[in-house]
Amino acid sequence: MIDVPEDVWQDTVEIFRSCGQGRRECVVYWVGPSSDDLRVVRPVHPVHTATPRHYEVDGAWLTQLWVELARRGESVLAQVHTHRGQAGHSTTDDQGAIVYQAGFLSLVLPWFAMKRDSRRGVFLAELSSAGAWEEIEVGKRLRWS
Amino acid sequence: MAEAFSIQITYNGITRDLQVQSEEQMQAVLAHAIGLFNVQQQPHQMGLFTEANVQVAGRPSDNSQEIHQSVEQAGLQPGQLLILRQSVVQGGAA
Secondary structure (H helix, E strand, O other): OEEEOHHHHHHHHHHHHHHHOOOOOOEEEEEEEOOOOOEOOEEEOOOEEEEOOEEEEOHHHHHHHHHHHHHHOEEEEEEEEEOOOOOOOOHHHHHOOOOOOOOOEEEEEOHHHOOOOOOOOOEEEEEOOOOOEEEOOHHHHEEEO | OOOEEEEEEEEOOEEEEEEEEOOOEHHHHHHHHHHHOOOOOOHHHEEEEOOOOOEEEEOOOOOOOOEOOEHHHHOOOOOOEEEEEEOOOEEOOO
């Protein structure tokens, strides 16, 4: 179970709204200690391109993130991004995630996170030990704190 | 005689040592790195990069020819840190 503090959630939604402007997708990575303490300490907003139906993270930025995480003893605990309409996990999402280890989580927010209650209608996928993304109830993996 | 030495591979905040040989192909190093971290992505989607973001193994993000070179040709040094990551990280409803 990963703890997601309220301020992390609020910051995440604010990033989506300010970056995406209700017109483009956006992505954030939830980072926390590389330990058994599964607690998100900050959202990281990558350098990325975006359209209404796609985003792509800058490769050089990702390389530097990996170096920074190693130095800080932190890991990406989950990736979070928006979709224009209802939330789901597309083929592009399946194949383009930032981490491919069993148990990694991918949370998708609908409507560019512009609705008042952005938690409503979210879609959570988990990478299985067989390497497939499977839908899972939010309450089974994320704890809002 | 091939020279053997250790390099470091980092993936999502965890860094591990990997023994390599100067004549070893970087594709083999990439495969070993993927195994070190139990990464479940297809190998052709992954790459090894220097801290300066120079790709030394895997298929480049422009989907051009896969990189074929030895450890020596890649210029790896003992103790050098390499970044294991997806060549392209993307998503979306498209």
